[in-house]
Amino acid sequence: MINLIAGTSVDFLTESSAFRTIYIASGIWQDAGWGIIIYMATLSNIDTSLYEAAKVDGASLFQRILHIDIPGLRSIMVLNLIMSMGGLMNVAFEKVWLLQTDLNKAASDVISVYVYQMGIENAKYSYSTAVGLFNTAINIILLVLVNKAAGKISDETSFI
Numbered sequence: 001m002i003n004l005i006a007g008t009s010v011d012f013l014t015e016s017s018a019f020r021t022i023y024i025a026s027g028i029w030q031d032a033g034w035g036i037i038i039y040m041a042t043l044s045n046i047d048t049s050l051y052e053a054a055k056v057d058g059a060s061l062f063q064r065i066l067h068i069d070i071p072g073l074r075s076i077m078v079l080n081l082i083m084s085m086g087g088l089m090n091v092a093f094e095k096v097w098l099l100q101t102d103l104n105k106a107a108s109d110v111i112s113v114y115v116y117q118m119g120i121e122n123a124k125y126s127y128s129t130a131v132g133l134f135n136t137a138i139n140i141i142l143l144v145l146v147n148k149a150a151g152k153i154s155d156e157t158s159f160i
Contacts, residue, residue: 016103026095085143093110096108
């Protein structure tokens with residue numbers, strides 16, 4: 001589609017510099033629908049009398065968003081942050097594996113693909129298990145740190 005709009009014929013999947021952009025853009029496109037559902041459901045639970053009172057008091061749209069919507073969304077934002085950090089080190093293996101070519105391999109190597117290649121393709125089972133375990137340990141540490149930080153931001157002390 002980009003080639004049609006720009007009038008070019010660049011193969012973006014073979015460009016090493018374009019891999020991160022493609023991966024991030026496809027992740028946003030993939031998760032946008034679910035995010036909209038979650039945030040719209042949370043916004044629908046906010047009492048409408050708060051908006052009416054804010055309008056009567058002369059609050060602008062920005063002030064209503066800042067003082068009604070954002071505090072109403074804070075708990076789900078914190079929960080989404082914790083869930084996102086839980087999967088930070090576990091990059092989607094399938095998407096990277098399918099988008100990876102020999103030409104973009106320098107930019108598309110991630111830990112999950114490396115563990116697969118070492119364990120399944122090279123039969124280094126103990127080494128790939130150790131790398132996967134180290135990845136999990138780092139992920140748990142990040143998750144605990146974000147949960148502690150989220151407890152300070154949110155009214156709840158902990159989600160775990």
